Amino acid sequence: MPVFLDTTDPDFELEFARLLSAKREDSPDVDDIVAGIIADVRARGDAAVLEMTAKFDRLELEAAGLRFSAEEIDTYCAQVPAAERAALEIAAERIRAYHVRQMPEDAQWTDPDGATLGWRWTPVSAAGLYVPGGLASYPSSVLMNAIPAKVAGVERLCIAVPTPDGIANPLVLLAARIAGVDEIYRIGGAQAIAALAYGTESIAPVDKITGPGNAFVAAAKRRVFGKVGIDMIAGPSEILVIADADNDPEFIALDLLSQAEHDESAQSILITPDAGFAQKVADEVARQLEVLERRGIAGASWRDFGAVIICRDLDEAASLSNRVAPEHLELCVAEPEALSEQIRHAGAIFLGQWTPEAIGDYVGGPNHVLPTARSARFSSGLSVLDFVKRTTLAKMSPEALRAIGPAAETLASSESLQAHGLSVTARLRKLNG
Amino acid sequence: MPVFLDTTDPDFELEFARLLSAKREDSPDVDDIVAGIIADVRARGDAAVLEMTAKFDRLELEAAGLRFSAEEIDTYCAQVPAAERAALEIAAERIRAYHVRQMPEDAQWTDPDGATLGWRWTPVSAAGLYVPGGLASYPSSVLMNAIPAKVAGVERLCIAVPTPDGIANPLVLLAARIAGVDEIYRIGGAQAIAALAYGTESIAPVDKITGPGNAFVAAAKRRVFGKVGIDMIAGPSEILVIADADNDPEFIALDLLSQAEHDESAQSILITPDAGFAQKVADEVARQLEVLERRGIAGASWRDFGAVIICRDLDEAASLSNRVAPEHLELCVAEPEALSEQIRHAGAIFLGQWTPEAIGDYVGGPNHVLPTARSARFSSGLSVLDFVKRTTLAKMSPEALRAIGPAAETLASSESLQAHGLSVTARLRKLNG
Structure with missing residues (x-):
């Protein structure tokens, strides 16, 4: 059985902290x-x-x-x-x-001091x-x-x-x-x-x-x-589903299982304000686990790392989700766009009941290589940006060097980097002489 | 004395390869x-x-x-x-x-299949x-x-x-x-x-x-x-200057020294089509090294890792620079913008004789935290992008799920991920039933 938590429970913070810090992967030291x-x-x-x-x-x-x-x-x-x-x-x-x-996009502009600045991607x-x-x-x-x-x-x-x-x-x-x-x-x-x-x-x-x-x-x-x-070092996959009672429990159960079947270390979490709905989903997961081809893997994942959390309201659900920073986040609620505005950390968001996470694995369009193990706090899924790099560009006009060169001389001197300062001084001398 | 190379020399490729692969940093294994x-x-x-x-x-x-x-x-x-x-x-x-x-910028659009897609930065x-x-x-x-x-x-x-x-x-x-x-x-x-x-x-x-x-x-x-x-693991700093004969040798010498004075492992390289100019710059470096405050550090860097390369023309200079992928690149030539179009790998480019690299260290505007040790081949300087991450968004309309769901079912099946497929199938059944 997965862990069942209720945010009104006095022990909730302790249990939730335990869930967040649970070590799911025991990589051998190779x-x-x-x-x-x-x-x-x-x-x-x-x-x-x-x-x-x-x-x-x-x-x-x-x-x-x-x-x-x-x-x-x-x-x-x-x-x-x-x-x-x-x-x-x-x-x-x-x-x-x-x-x-x-x-x-590349960019280039000239600022009020006469410096032409920009960048180029290659x-x-x-x-x-x-x-x-x-x-x-x-x-x-x-x-x-x-x-x-x-x-x-x-x-x-x-x-x-x-x-x-x-x-x-x-x-x-x-x-x-x-x-x-x-x-x-x-x-x-x-x-x-x-x-x-x-x-x-x-x-x-x-x-x-x-x-x-x-x-x-x-x-x-x-x-x-x-x-x-x-790119990032990938860990086991995870999904967090925020669902209200107005969902088909079978949809949600299958979405939870579609992460669980990846790997015994995968994690599936349901957060819902409705305890009755939570039970229906858990029952449906159990039913599906009797017949699923990969029931060994999915069952172990759900048993060891699955979680069902009953929350007070959707605001609280969003706040808990931000602490998890899940790789995949489904918002199966009446107004998913509004709820998504409260999400600060997630690899990918799937909005509404017609967007199972599996769509994103294959044909949705966004990338399925996403930050795992709470790393959505600081990183993004794979993208075109991973295969380009930016070269910054700067060109000083004589006026620009006159305007900002003295500040560079001052800072070079305070950092005891004399040649840095002299490379500006020599040019200013020529410009002014 | 730094190494002097000439691209017309029969041994040039060998010598240049040696320069590229020279190990400049001997980090202790800690x-x-x-x-x-x-x-x-x-x-x-x-x-x-x-x-x-x-x-x-x-x-x-x-x-x-x-x-x-x-x-x-x-x-x-x-x-x-x-x-x-x-x-x-x-x-x-x-x-x-x-x-x-x-x-x-954030983005959101709806595609012809009825899928609303996008991303958001946080x-x-x-x-x-x-x-x-x-x-x-x-x-x-x-x-x-x-x-x-x-x-x-x-x-x-x-x-x-x-x-x-x-x-x-x-x-x-x-x-x-x-x-x-x-x-x-x-x-x-x-x-x-x-x-x-x-x-x-x-x-x-x-x-x-x-x-x-x-x-x-x-x-x-x-x-x-x-x-x-x-962010990236920073290595010792480096500069590559491409200069034609129409430059003040003192400017170029000081720019080379402003990297060399950072660190004995820093590297300064001059590429020029004019052997006479190259000699003038080298002489000026030697002259400055007699009086520079950090002459111990700068002298060791210039002696051990400095290089002066005489090239056939500026096209060849750009091509050699791309093989180095320098952290800092100065283009001190008559038409620096045109030459910059040929640059594929560099952390930052400084265009024209009035843009010493030191301006970029302090007040230019672009970031001075830049990829070292040839990593400009695959990475960029520090930027706002290092402190934000992207969450992808996807929302299927019922029509979108009808249009693309079957392809997801097919691929889930071919990857033996049954629950993935079923999460789509269950929804299509409801939509179509």
Whole structure:
């Protein structure tokens, strides 16, 4: 059974604090192993990657076979049924349409002192996307990572996807092709992250690495951060649903379960002002858990990390949600737009009863790579901004330098940086002399 | 002597590659020590911070003394001479005027399928800025970190600044006050980062930590990344100047030295098509190094990491600069705007002979916290965007769900996520039944 809380209960603050601080993921400490793998790939390049692929993925390759050929990709793509191809294309088109609106604009202006200022955005030249193998090898994640990169203008976009025992997911390859990915490598784990960050004889290095992965991949991303850019380290998924009594309990139960089925460490929370409705949803969750295909995973997640919170009113619900800072937030209330104005921290908001979170996972348009583990307090979902960077621009006219140069001289002197000051002084002397 | 290269030299590619890969910083591996410090602060809170402050900063405090009182800040601020106060105010005003333009806009639209989509930006609630003590305690960096946070709308903005032997820098405190900082703590090192990230009895935790620091601070930021957001890990500073012969060699020499004087690991590079001009600049650098106050530091940087590159033409100069991806780039050429169009990777560009880089350090307006060590390939300088995050919004109308729901059902099925599919199916059944 999940935990049931009531905000009018005297112990509520204690229980809610416990919920907030519950450690859901017990990642093994693989940092030393990963450090060794990275050092080996840097030292021996392809040879190290090939050895580890043989060892961990049970796949013997030559260097030339690290990359999927165009013909191989053709063959895999041809295996995808038409309905799935069409669904991927609808998803890709909608994701693209959303993300093109995120492209930030350049700016330039001249201020009253005569300084021309501004900035310009340029794309990262090369990016690498990690795609897990096996159960969590999701074609939708390929679209969600690759499309923002291509919209940003990334010229060279690579994927690393392990193929344990040589088995590839045709949908992943088709999603990569639809998204415009340029190179696909059948490598995984920390060795793939090392190869993308530092390069090998066969794999040119990239500048930015994104995408989810296991503890080894996460530790490797943390280690190469600085040499290349990375996205957030993803934790287990979570959903918070704020619902009033005027909802179909089955809808809400399925939405809670659609997070729970991802992972035993996933978390689903319902906040509602109506205790009777809460019970109906909990009963419906229990009913669905009897028949759901992934009932083992979903049941464990709901039992260990699920929560149902009865609140006084929707204002209180919003305030509690802000303390959780959930990855996904559903507002299943009569006026979701009004309630959303009170939300300060959430990765993505789904408004109204016709917007199940699963729509956002696939075809809504917004990105499904979102901040987990309360990191929506300080970070955003993946976007075009992750694949561009800004160069600031400044040009002083002689008048501008005369106007603001003396303040720079003063501050340079107070920071004991003499050459800084002199570089201004020498110019002012010439201008004034 | 710095290295002299010529792009027409047969060995040029080899020498240039060596320059690009030169390891300029040999950070000690303090990761284990830092892990211990963080664990101690998490376990013992204030008591641990107070002990370490006594040990490392030779400063005995009570918990109540960790934070500067308003009266103490008043007293320090009153020590700042009027000229320095005025210069800080000019700088703050110009930095604020630049950064308010960075505030990103919310968006919302309804697409042809009837889906209402968009996003909303909200500020981080609490941020902490690290300010180094001692020699590198720069008031300008306080402005550059704090003003974007306040422009973003951060409600609670803290500073941690160590005060070895109890000595504080009045200009740092005044800069904090001018920028609107809410709390200032006299703590430093990894213990300060741990206190900001996890909180203690006296210091509430923050959501985001920015600001430069030594190896201990950098290792601590890397470790708390995920629990809180961080900015980039800063490396030693660098400048690349592209100059034609029509420049005053003294200007260019002083600009190169204004990076070199920061740090023995700083790097200054001149690229010019005119060998005679290059020699004049090198001679002028040598002349200035005889008298410069920080000639020890600047001389070591110029000797060990400085470079002068003679190129065929300015196109080649731009192309070489893109391979360096410098933190600071000066374009001292007849048509700097035209040349800037060819620049793809740089933290900040300074256009024309009247824009010394030092102007950007203090009063230009753009941020001086910029990507170092070639990370301009994938990251940007500090900005308002570092203190806000984006929540995506999606609302399906019944028509929108009818239009795109089936594609979501198909993809959920192909990813074996049954509850995802059922959450859509249940709604479509109700809509269609």
